[in-house]
Amino acid sequence: xxxxxxxxxxxxxxxxxxxxxxxxxxxxxxxxxxxxxxxxxxxxxxxxxxxxxxxxxxxxxxxxxxxxxxxxxxxxxxxxxxxxxxxxxxxxxxxxxxxxxxxxxxxxxxxxxxxxxxxxxxxxxxxxxxxxxxxxxxxxxxxxxxxxxxxxxxxxxxxxxxxxxxxxxxxxxxxxxxxxxxxxxxxxxxxxxxxxxxxxxxxxxxxxxxxxxxxxxxxxxxxxxxxxxxxxxxxxxxxxxxxxxxxxxxxxxxxxxxxxxxxxxxxxxxxxxxxxxxxxxxxxxxxxxxxxxxxxxxxxxxxxxxxxxxxxxxxxxxxxxxxxxxxxxxxxxxxxxxxxxxxxxxxxxxxxxxxxxxxxxxxxxxxxxxxxxxxxxxxxxxxxxxxxxxxxxxxxxxxxxxxxxxxxxxxxxxxxxxxxxxxxxxxxxxxxxxxxxxxxxxxxxxxxxxxxxxxxxxxxxxxxxxxxxxxxxxxxxxxxxxxxxxxxxxxxxxxxxxxxxxxxxxxxxxxxxxxxxxxxxxxxxxxxxxxxxxxxxxxxxxxxxxxxxxxxxxxxxxxx
RNA sequence: GGCGUCGUAGCCAAGUGGCUAAGGCAUCGGAUUGCAAAUCCGACAUCCCCGGUUCGAAUCCGGGCGACGCCUCCA
Numbered sequence: 001x002x003x004x005x006x007x008x009x010x011x012x013x014x015x016x017x018x019x020x021x022x023x024x025x026x027x028x029x030x031x032x033x034x035x036x037x038x039x040x041x042x043x044x045x046x047x048x049x050x051x052x053x054x055x056x057x058x059x060x061x062x063x064x065x066x067x068x069x070x071x072x073x074x075x076x077x078x079x080x081x082x083x084x085x086x087x088x089x090x091x092x093x094x095x096x097x098x099x100x101x102x103x104x105x106x107x108x109x110x111x112x113x114x115x116x117x118x119x120x121x122x123x124x125x126x127x128x129x130x131x132x133x134x135x136x137x138x139x140x141x142x143x144x145x146x147x148x149x150x151x152x153x154x155x156x157x158x159x160x161x162x163x164x165x166x167x168x169x170x171x172x173x174x175x176x177x178x179x180x181x182x183x184x185x186x187x188x189x190x191x192x193x194x195x196x197x198x199x200x201x202x203x204x205x206x207x208x209x210x211x212x213x214x215x216x217x218x219x220x221x222x223x224x225x226x227x228x229x230x231x232x233x234x235x236x237x238x239x240x241x242x243x244x245x246x247x248x249x250x251x252x253x254x255x256x257x258x259x260x261x262x263x264x265x266x267x268x269x270x271x272x273x274x275x276x277x278x279x280x281x282x283x284x285x286x287x288x289x290x291x292x293x294x295x296x297x298x299x300x301x302x303x304x305x306x307x308x309x310x311x312x313x314x315x316x317x318x319x320x321x322x323x324x325x326x327x328x329x330x331x332x333x334x335x336x337x338x339x340x341x342x343x344x345x346x347x348x349x350x351x352x353x354x355x356x357x358x359x360x361x362x363x364x365x366x367x368x369x370x371x372x373x374x375x376x377x378x379x380x381x382x383x384x385x386x387x388x389x390x391x392x393x394x395x396x397x398x399x400x401x402x403x404x405x406x407x408x409x410x411x412x413x414x415x416x417x418x419x420x421x422x423x424x425x426x427x428x429x430x431x432x433x434x435x436x437x438x439x440x441x442x443x444x445x446x447x448x449x450x451x452x453x454x455x456x457x458x459x460x461x462x463x464x465x466x467x468x469x470x471x472x473x474x475x476x477x478x479x480x481x482x483x484x485x486x487x488x489x490x491x492x493x494x495x496x497x498x499x500x501x502x503x504x505x506x507x508x509x510x511x512x513x514x515x516x517x518x519x520x521x522x523x524x525x526x527x528x529x530x531x532x533x534x535x536x537x538x539x540x541x542x543x544x545x546x547x548x549x550x551x552x553x554x555x556x557x558x559x560x
Numbered sequence: 561g562g563c564g565u566c567g568u569a570g571c572c573a574a575g576u577g578g579c580u581a582a583g584g585c586a587u588c589g590g591a592u593u594g595c596a597a598a599u600c601c602g603a604c605a606u607c608c609c610c611g612g613u614u615c616g617a618a619u620c621c622g623g624g625c626g627a628c629g630c631c632u633c634c635a
Contacts, residue, residue, distance in 0.1 A: 020564095040635070050635050083633075167631075171562050213633085235635035236565085242634090266565085267629070282634055308573070308584075314566075314628070324572070328584050334598065378582085382574080391574045394583035401583095401600090408592095408600055477594055484596070495597050502598095 011384045012067065014231070015312065017239060017262040018164055022386055027230050028260060033064050033071045034225035036259075038217060038234035038242065039121070041078040042102035043087045046109050046290050048302065048317060049235075049268040049281045054115045055303055055441075056265055056311040056387065057233050061117040063383050063439045067356050074224050076217060077103060077123045080210050085199055095200050096125075109290050112299035114441045120224060124216040127223065128202045131211045134219040134253060135191045135204075143252040147182040149194030149207045155187045158248045164262065165240035189245050191215045214245035221258075222250065232259040236267055236312075237280075265311045271318035281317065293319070300447055301326040307389040307440060328397065332433075333447060335400050339430055341499060342412045343423055348446055350427075352435035356380070361428045368406045369425060372432055375399050379436050389440060396437060403429045413498055456544065456559065457511045461492070463540050464514065465501045467521070467533070468494070479521070479533070486517035519548065519555045 012025040027033045037057050040050055054075070061073045079099035088095045110118070124131070135151055138144035143157050155161045155169060162168055172187045180186055190212035195201035201208035221229060227250070234243060243262065250258035268281050294302065297319070305325040309315050336347035362373035375398045382391030406429065410416040437443045464483060471479040484494045490513035492506040506514075518537055525533040538548055545560030 038635070041633085046635090053635050081633090165563075165630075167563055172631075233635095237630070237634055240563090240630060241632090265635075267635075269628075280629075280634085310574080312565090313573090316572090321572070324585050327586095331584090331598090338599085388574075391582075394574065397583055404599055405601095472594080475594075481595070493597065496593075496595095497598085 034229035035073045035231045039075040043083040058115040122220045130219040151192035152188040218249040227254040271316040
C-alpha cells in the first residue's frame with residue numbers, strides 16, 4: 001500500500017459540484033474526514049425529501065469509516081428564521097418551543113431510517129458568539145457593511161462570487177427584496193438582520209438582531225471542522241443561493257478554500273401517478289407526513305428505496321414505488337430466515353469485518369466463494385465510484401442469489417443438513433453480505449415483527465398451522481387449502497417446508513381476519529359432521545383465553 | 561431569458577468508448593411442491609431521434625424533440 005499514506009483508498013472518487021468533475025478523494029488531513037451537511041430549518045415537520053441527504057451521507061460516513069478514515073459528520077439545525085418566528089406567533093408558542101418540537105420529529109425520523117452516524121447537531125442559537133465574530137471579521141476586512149442595523153455581504157467585493165452555481169453578477173439583477181434600499185447591490189445578502197419589536201433577538205455590535213440564513217453554516221463549519229474541510233453536502237436546491245453565499249463568506253474571511261468536495265444530492269419529486277410527472281416536493285406545497293409514512297412502510301423500506309438510485313439523481317417518490325422496492329428487501333429477509341433454519345444462527349448477530357481489506361473469502365477453490373469474491377469486488381468498485389449505492393445493491397442481490405443457489409445445490413435443508421464444511425461456506429457468504437450491507441446501513445436490526453406486537457396473533461397462528469398440518473396429514477387438502485386461502489385477505493402467507501409450516505406477513509389488523517377464518521372453518525367442519533375439528537378449534541382457542549359465542553347473527557369472538 | 565440536469569426493456573435502475581448492455585419489480589416457460597409459497601434454471605432492450613468523430617459509441621461532439629431543476633424560502 002504505497003499510495004495509502006496520503007489516501008487510504010485512492011480508487012475512491014467523488015463528484016464535486018464546484019469543478020463539475022469526479023476526482024480522486026484525498027482528505028485535507030491524511031486519515032481524517034470532516035463532513036458538513038445542511039440540515040433542516042425546524043419550523044414544520046419533515047417530509048421524505050429531507051431524508052435523502054441524511055441517508056446518503058449516513059452511507060458515505062459508514063463507507064469512509066469502513067475504508068479506514070476517522071470521520072466527523074456535522075448536521076446543523078437552523079432554529080432561528082423568519083418562518084419559525086411566524087409559526088411561533090401563529091401558534092402562540094416561543095420560537096424555541098416550535099424548534100424543539102420539530103427537532104424531536106426530525107430525530108425520530110432519522111432514527112427510523114437508521115441514520116445514526118451524525119456526530120454533532122450544532123444549532124444556530126447556540127453559536128451566536130461564533131456567528132457574530134465571523135460577521136465582525138468580514139466587516140473588518142471590508143467584505144461586509146452595516147446598514148440601518150442590518151449587515152450585508154458585499155458581493156461586489158468578491159471577485160469569485162457565483163463560481164459554485166456558475167452565474168455572474170450581471171445575471172443576477174433581481175429587485176433585491178424588501179430591503180433593497182439598504183443594500184449597495186441587489187445581490188447583497190444579509191449576514192445580520194435587525195430585530196423588529198417583539199422578535200427574538202441577540203445583542204450585537206449592530207444592535208439587537210438575528211443572523212441571516214447563510215452565515216450560521218460558515219461559522220459553525222469553521223468552528224467544528226476548520227477553515228478548510230473535506231465534504232460539504234446538501235440538496236441541489238441549496239447550491240444557490242445558500243452554498244454560493246457560504247463559500248463567499250468563508251473564503252473572503254479566511255482566504256483559503258472552504259471545502260474540498262461539494263456533494264449535492266438530487267431532489268425528490270412527487271409522482272402523481274396520473275400520467276403527469278409531479279413537481280418538486282416542498283413543505284410550502286403541503287408535503288409532510290413523513291412520520292405517518294414511516295409508520296405505514298417502515299424505515300428500512302424507505303432507506304432501501306432511496307439507496308436504489310444514485311444520490312445525485314432525481315427520484316420520483318410514490319408509495320407504490322416504495323412497496324416495489326420492499327419486495328426486493330423481503331428476499332433478503334427470507335434468506336436470513338433460511339440461514340437461521342439451516343444453522344440456527346441469527347444473521348443480525350453475525351460478526352463481519354468492519355474494515356476494508358480483510359482477506360479475500362476466496363481462499364479455497366469453491367466456485368461459489370469465487371463468485372462471491374467477484375461480487376464483493378464489484379460492490380466496492382461501485383461505492384468507490386461516487387458512492388454508487390444502486391450499483392452496489394445489485395451486487396448484494398447477486399450475493400443473495402449465489403447463497404440461495406448454494407443452499408439449494410448442497411441441499412442444506414435436506415440431505416446436506418449439518419455438514420460442517422458446507423455450513424462454513426454458508427457462514428462466509430452471509431458474513432460477506434453482512435460486511436457490505438453494513439456500509440449501506442442496511443440489515444442492522446431485524447425489521448419489525450410480523451403481526452405487530454400482538455402476542456395472541458402468534459399463538460392463534462400456531463393453532464392454525466397445527467390444524468392445517470392435521471388436515472394435510474389426513475390428505476384433507478380441501479381444508480388445508482381453505483385455511484391458506486382464507487388467510488390471504490389478512491396478508492399472512494403460509495409456506496410449507498420440510499421442517500414445518502412457517503407464516504409471515506400480516507399486521508395489527510390481521511388477528512380479526514384470522515379469527516374470522518377460524519370461525520368459518522369451524523362452521524364448515526360442523527356442516528360436514530367433522531365435529532373433531534370443530535371442537536378442536538373451540539377448545540384450543542379457549543386455552544388461549546378466546547371465547548367463541550354462537551349468536552343468531554353469527555359467531556363472535558372475545559378475548560378472555 | 562440566464563445557468564444546469566436528465567431521456568437505457570411494461571415499470572424502477574446501473575453502466576459513460578471495446579467481451580453475450582448489471583440488478584430489482586412484473587410477465588411467460590421449466591425444476592421443486594398434494595396444490596401453493598419460497599428457491600433455483602431459462603425467456604424478455606435495434607440504449608429518445610438525426611448527423612458527425614472513431615477500427616469500434618448507450619457512452620464523445622453537433623443539431624433536434626421531450627422531461628425536470630435553480631435563478632424567491634426550500635433537503
